[in-house]
Amino acid sequence: MAPDATPWWRDATVYQVYPRSFQDSDGDGVGDLEGIRRRLPYLAWLGVDAVWLSPIYTSPMADFGYDISDHCDVDPLFGTLADFDRLVAEAHSLGLKLLLDYVPNHTSDRHPWFEDARAGGAHRDWYLWRDGTAERPPNNWLSSFGGPAWTWDEQAGAWYYHAYLAEQPDLNWRNPEVRSAMAGVARFWLERGADGFRIDALRQAMKDDQWRDNPPNPDWRQGDDPYHALLQEFSADRPEVAEVVAVLRDAAEAAHAADGRERLLIGELYLPVERLMAYYGYGIDLPFNFHLLQTPWRAADVGALVETYEAALPDGAWPNWVLSNHDRPRVATRVGPGQARAAAVLLLTLRGTPTLYYGDELGMPDADIAPEQVQDPWGLRDPAHGRDRARTPMPWDDSPHAGFCDAGARPWLPLSDDAATRHVARQREDPDSILMLHRDLLALRRAEPALTAGAYRTVALEGDVLAYLRGERVLVALNLGEAPGEVRLPGLSATVALGTARGRAGQRIAGGAVLGGGEALVARLDHS
Numbered sequence: 001m002a003p004d005a006t007p008w009w010r011d012a013t014v015y016q017v018y019p020r021s022f023q024d025s026d027g028d029g030v031g032d033l034e035g036i037r038r039r040l041p042y043l044a045w046l047g048v049d050a051v052w053l054s055p056i057y058t059s060p061m062a063d064f065g066y067d068i069s070d071h072c073d074v075d076p077l078f079g080t081l082a083d084f085d086r087l088v089a090e091a092h093s094l095g096l097k098l099l100l101d102y103v104p105n106h107t108s109d110r111h112p113w114f115e116d117a118r119a120g121g122a123h124r125d126w127y128l129w130r131d132g133t134a135e136r137p138p139n140n141w142l143s144s145f146g147g148p149a150w151t152w153d154e155q156a157g158a159w160y161y162h163a164y165l166a167e168q169p170d171l172n173w174r175n176p177e178v179r180s181a182m183a184g185v186a187r188f189w190l191e192r193g194a195d196g197f198r199i200d201a202l203r204q205a206m207k208d209d210q211w212r213d214n215p216p217n218p219d220w221r222q223g224d225d226p227y228h229a230l231l232q233e234f235s236a237d238r239p240e241v242a243e244v245v246a247v248l249r250d251a252a253e254a255a256h257a258a259d260g261r262e263r264l265l266i267g268e269l270y271l272p273v274e275r276l277m278a279y280y281g282y283g284i285d286l287p288f289n290f291h292l293l294q295t296p297w298r299a300a301d302v303g304a305l306v307e308t309y310e311a312a313l314p315d316g317a318w319p320n321w322v323l324s325n326h327d328r329p330r331v332a333t334r335v336g337p338g339q340a341r342a343a344a345v346l347l348l349t350l351r352g353t354p355t356l357y358y359g360d361e362l363g364m365p366d367a368d369i370a371p372e373q374v375q376d377p378w379g380l381r382d383p384a385h386g387r388d389r390a391r392t393p394m395p396w397d398d399s400p401h402a403g404f405c406d407a408g409a410r411p412w413l414p415l416s417d418d419a420a421t422r423h424v425a426r427q428r429e430d431p432d433s434i435l436m437l438h439r440d441l442l443a444l445r446r447a448e449p450a451l452t453a454g455a456y457r458t459v460a461l462e463g464d465v466l467a468y469l470r471g472e473r474v475l476v477a478l479n480l481g482e483a484p485g486e487v488r489l490p491g492l493s494a495t496v497a498l499g500t501a502r503g504r505a506g507q508r509i510a511g512g513a514v515l516g517g518g519e520a521l522v523a524r525l526d527h528s
């Protein structure tokens, strides 16, 4: 790459597909690779640039694919390697990149490596074992899904560590054999055409080498998630995580050198803003910025977050934004249906690379999941944390099961209640739909580079209204409240390019504007 060329992912919008729920093609009620392939033209039409697939590898599905038993094959539920090859070829022919999920922290307990380790074989030191007695775990570390992070293994006569389920034993990345095996996994998929990885649970991939107890969290209150009763000081975000990133960076650079296609590394990192920044230095292109998921939906809070994040970015680091994913409530539910359009405008007009979660472009809400329908292992342990509600099938049209699967099939999770009316086919025909808003915003991003790369500057924060400039060309104003709000914009005059109230396009703005509740607009400044 010429030194001044911009990597493709800086101008890109990433679209996350949860493969089980996008499109079923074989009548088993579970989405699959062939289903995704058939829907690629939709994604090209929508105007996203890269598709990230949650795990598609061979798995007992204790955590729906985040428990891998063969890293170099496709689970039969999703298809075959040949299906993958067709999918990646077709994505590329449509101008779409394909990103895979890479899970370094753990494998399935049914992975041959772990089965051998447990039996005392050559892979023993590929996992994290501690001696002791069955009565007392080696330290106080907790599993993200509840309970201790240690399981006593009768066969091995020792404890093993798992940051997630007991079915997901953590790998020992201090072992050079693990590094080289996992580097091989990365190369396998990059050489097969993947354009990069979203790296799962990255902050946890290295742990304290002395296994020190985690300290109590002084801010934790009775009734909060017990996992947060301790600070993850020794079990996450250790400086040695940089060594894991280096292995992946090398694989990405080798693939780039071999075929000239630049690869993207995204890190899944739930960390404070200042800690996220370290991961740019480690070699992650986009340390996922999840802060919008956690920030109250108020203009002052969102505005402060953007300022803090922008100010924290190291030189040359590229920002990114996320509103939903398969682990969290959907944005339309979290901010409320009256705010979903403003949320779309925010996501697609902040500086940096946005990631859009499948279905959010329809304003899809979280679904109601009856107790007997729960699938998620976390939800089974603790209903408050159930993630199924944000993982329900994509509604495509008005046929049975909204076109997700054949009429005679039974979808693995129920569709959301409004799927019969909230679906792609209907919204495509409706210029006022939230789907068309997303499409128009994505088209505007392409037409107006200031929206991707132009400097961010807050120009007003008044009540519920946040307004900012992108470069010297574009003004964005959002009313994050339910009531109409006025914003003063002294000295600014602009023409609306696109608004959540579609009739506003073409209107003039001079010195200020009144926005309805939940209204947002993007306007081109006059002088530019």
Ligand code: NOJ
Binding pocket: 063, 066, 103, 164, 200, 201, 268, 326, 327
């Ligand atoms: C984060 C993933 O996003 C989540 O779905 C999964 O359960 C855990 N990592 C464990 O892999």
Ligand code: MG
Binding pocket: 024, 025, 026, 027, 028, 029, 030, 031, 032, 077
């Ligand atoms: Mg299927």
